[in-house]
Amino acid sequence: MQRPTSAVQREWPVTAADAVAVQEELRGLVDATDLGTTPRYVAGLDVAYEGDRLAAAVVVLDGESLAEVDRAVVRGETTFPYVPGLFAFREVPALLAGLEQLGTTPDLLVCDGQGLAHPRRFGLACHLGVLTGIPAIGAAKTTFVGSHGELARERGATAELVDDGEVVGAAVRTQDGIKPIYVSVGHRVTLPTAVAQVLRLTPHYRLPETTRLADRACREELSHE
């Protein structure tokens, strides 16, 4: 797929203050419309670290069968520290490089982190979505901002994730009796659709198959020197 190189080069900050300014600018580009059709190719993205080295993986699954159809794993080096709220600046460069290596263009990006459930409403999923133009959702293991009420014990149960009086995402129980995961809109998808996609991607485990495969792929890459 094509890489939005110009956007990255033009928008890449070095300081935290500049990074926040970039988020404030790009947040206005998030598209709130819904996914037009059922995604044929769904991609999972993740990054693993070992000191200053890192490996990013993008695994593409068939949205129907969840069978893997493509993958790309790239190595790189840390270029931005982990700062809560600026997480995307640490992972986006490597993830874009991974997307560029694919022989397929995903119809949906499932990110390991938040979308709108972010202090400035512009988490990793929004950032990747806006930069690529591809629909994206955030599926995080823990909350970052917001709180929610109790969820029913059954798989499929949800609760609104509310921050500062605003619904920024949903807590979703992906398996009976297990800890929920946190889903939020990234770009070109509505929350109900994001939740529905996450449930389709979690037939057996707590986390989406996309996330599990990408996590395994990037870790494996780092372990193999």
Place this chain on the structure above:
DNA sequence: GCGACAG
């Protein structure tokens, strides 16, 4: 001022 804080 004191914690909390996606991965």
Place this chain on the structure above:
DNA sequence: ATCTTGTCGC
């Protein structure tokens, strides 16, 4: 994220 053994439970 990553550092890290055994252990409780299905």
